[in-house]
Amino acid sequence: MSIRDIRWKYVLLWALVILSILSLANYSYRILGLERPLEKSLARDPDVAWSEVTASQNKTVVKVSLKYVEDLSLTHLRIEETVKAALGNRDYEIVVQDVPDEILEKAYASIHYYVEEARIRGNFGEMARQSTSVLEEAGIDDFKLTVNQDRIYVQLRLQSHYLYKIMKLKDVKGGTEL
16 A cells, blocks of 8 residues: 555544544543532632632633632632642642722732731731731721731721732741851
């Protein structure tokens, strides 16, 4: 059999059919096996207003709109456990949606440097003192700053608006370094 005897239109047709089947299988797995079950799990969480899961080859992005919560750190940890249980070892990013306004954005901007400094240096007590002073001066009396082993959580509230910021702590080596 030589190359001239090959019926190229049938080869191309079969290649197209196989490629279509593989694409459909990949799409079905992402939608039915990954995104929808995770969205259903997140919808059962009492603090989640809505969620949206977008999967790509490299990373899965999980957008979560939260209602106002009393403790952002506990809610975020619970959501992260749900996402880890659904995605396993896949690389993911959780994006938290809030309901801010201009006043809250300005208030956060006024404490941002204290939070960043604490994130890098670890001076959380100073961050709390400075931020409390600045936020009370700005008229924001409903706020919470929380630190756990991995992140700093900032939540501000003014009437029906609220702002959430979550920052990973910088890995700081103990001891002295030359």
